[in-house]
Amino acid sequence: MAGNVHRATAAGQGNDQTRRHNLSTVLTALHHDGPQTRAELTRRTGLNRSTIAALVAELSLRGLAFETPATEAGTVGRPSPLVHPNSDVVALTVNPDIDAITVGLVGLGGRVHKRIRYETELPTVKKTVKIVTALVEGMQSELDSRFTVLGLGVAVPGLVRSDAMVTLAPHLEWREEPLAGPLTEALGYPVTAGNDAGAACLAESIYGAGRGVRELIYLNGSASGIGGGVLVRGIPLRGSSGYAGELGHTVVNAQGSRCHCGRIGCLETEVSRARLLEVLGRGSSEADHLDRLLAESDDDAVQIEVNRQLDWLALALGNLIGIFNPEAIVLGGFLGSLYAANPERLDEGVQEQTFASLVHGLRIERAELGPQLLTVGAAELVFAGLLADPAGYLARLDLPGEGVRPAL
Incomplete structure (x- = not known):
């Protein structure tokens, strides 16, 4: 980007580091939670009003935010301007x-x-x-x-x-x-x-069903199989090489099919979008309509396949709950559609597959961002x-x- 981006002049290195940290705090609040008044930003950050005014002015000058007049019913004096993240x-x-x-x-x-x-x-x-x-x-x-x-x-x-x-x-x-x-x-x-x-786990934790959850398991089902993400104390679990989260290769069926990874009976060999589309007699181009296709089907073979996949998914989730002890499990992609087809079966299956103390208060939900998630x-x-x-x-x-x- 060309060098005419406006830069503020800092009084010193220490002040510059503090200013940068505060800019990050305010912009992140706007990005994650949407438009807020200066007064709201003051309350949530603990910074004083003049500091918030200066930070908002700098973000606006840099083109990262902008303000509009705000009307606050019941307030005395001039209302606090509404600060927006610049979605352009x-x-x-x-x-x-x-x-x-x-x-x-x-x-x-x-x-x-x-x-x-x-x-x-x-x-x-x-x-x-x-x-x-x-x-x-x-x-x-x-x-x-x-x-x-x-x-x-x-x-x-x-x-x-x-x-x-x-x-x-x-x-x-x-x-x-x-x-x-x-x-x-x-x-x-x-x-x-x-x-x-x-x-996807990160996006869902910011804008979707995982919002505010610090201990989260996310499973995504796509044409390529099943992947996962884990939040521990609100921080993505990455592993020593950044490869943590290959939850689709949790082994669930020792008598199952060989996975491309070389093992037998991985979760993604037993729980598969392709198998659902096949029993529905549909092609991959209709995958975005899987919710409707499953809901409208009265074919016994479809229900049998849905229940079979839900049972293997319940077994895998039981294992993962024992390892991570999450607050919530979020299911995205075709896994969300699978869950919606018979949520009671998965909920009951998970209860059977793990200790009662581990599932007490646990939420299982489908991702909220839908096709836009990835x-x-x-x-x-x-x-x-x-x-x-x-x-x-x-x-x-x-x-x-x-x-x-x-x-x-």
């Missing part, structure tokens, strides 16, 4: 899967401006880059005229290193495939990549750097354009 500051997103590539555009505050699902068969990295480039170029005039693009976030159904190297995405048949270089070369934006279920999750991969240090992040960006545009 955006992240481009990509979610490659075995049957489609989805490209999105998400603004600060989690606002999804655009989501395009391009159906294709088992895309290679080269094909993915080609399709994404074509889709982004199709919206380039709108991007240039209206939005400030911070970068591109990619949510991959597989193991992804911090440098955006896909170590293994078995269903896509990707192994040791770099993503950042080819995508940046094609589009000119910095790239951040991560596991799709981990990104799009919002991929955007959070990009926004994380901005939220941690708004001033420093903008200063480090090296993108084409004139920098962050002030909101109108």
Whole structure:
């Protein structure tokens, strides 16, 4: 990003560090919880009114926030202005899967401006880059005229290193495939990549059914199988190499089918979107309508398959509850549809598979963000750097354009 982004002058290093921390606190509050008055920001941050006014002014000057007049019934004097995150500051997103590539555009505050699902068969990295480039170029005039693009976030159904190297995405048949270089070369934006279920877990914990939950298990079901994410004391569990959360490879059936990972009877071999669509007599293009298809079906074979999958899912959840002792379990993707088809069976199955003390007060819910979940999750991969240090992040960006545009 060009160097005309406005920067505030700090009195000293200590003051500068404090200011940056406070900018992060205020912008994160706006991004996660939406528009708030200056008075509300003062109450929730514990900062004084003049400090909040200065921070909001700087965020506005940088184009990350803007204010509108607020009316507060019953207040005396001039009402506190309402501060908004600037949703025209955006992240481009990509979610490659075995049957489609989805490209999105998400603004600060989690606002999804655009989501395009391009159906294709088992895309290679080269094909993915080609399709994404074509889709982004199709919206380039709108991007240039209206939005400030911070970068591109990619949510991959597989193991992804911090440098955006896909170590293994078995269903896509990707192994040791770099993503950042080819995508940046094609589009000119910095790239951040991560596991799709981990990104979805983060999004659902911010905007969805996991909001406010500190001990959370998230399971995502997609065309590529089942992935997971875990929050421990509100912090994503990453593991020593960043690969934690491969919950789809929890073994549930020693007499089951061989998984692509080499083991027998992994959860994702027994609980499968493809099996549900097959018994329904439908193709993958209709997967977004799985709720309706399951609800409308009166075929006994469909109910038998739904119950079979719910029983294996209950067994897996019982194991995971014993390990993590969560407050809540959130089910996304086709797992949400599976749960909605017969929630009582899963709830009862989980009760049978674990100690009563571990499930006391436990909530099992489906994800709330629906088809937009992975799009919002991929955007959070990009926004994380901005939220941690708004001033420093903008200063480090090296993108084409004139920098962050002030909101109108």
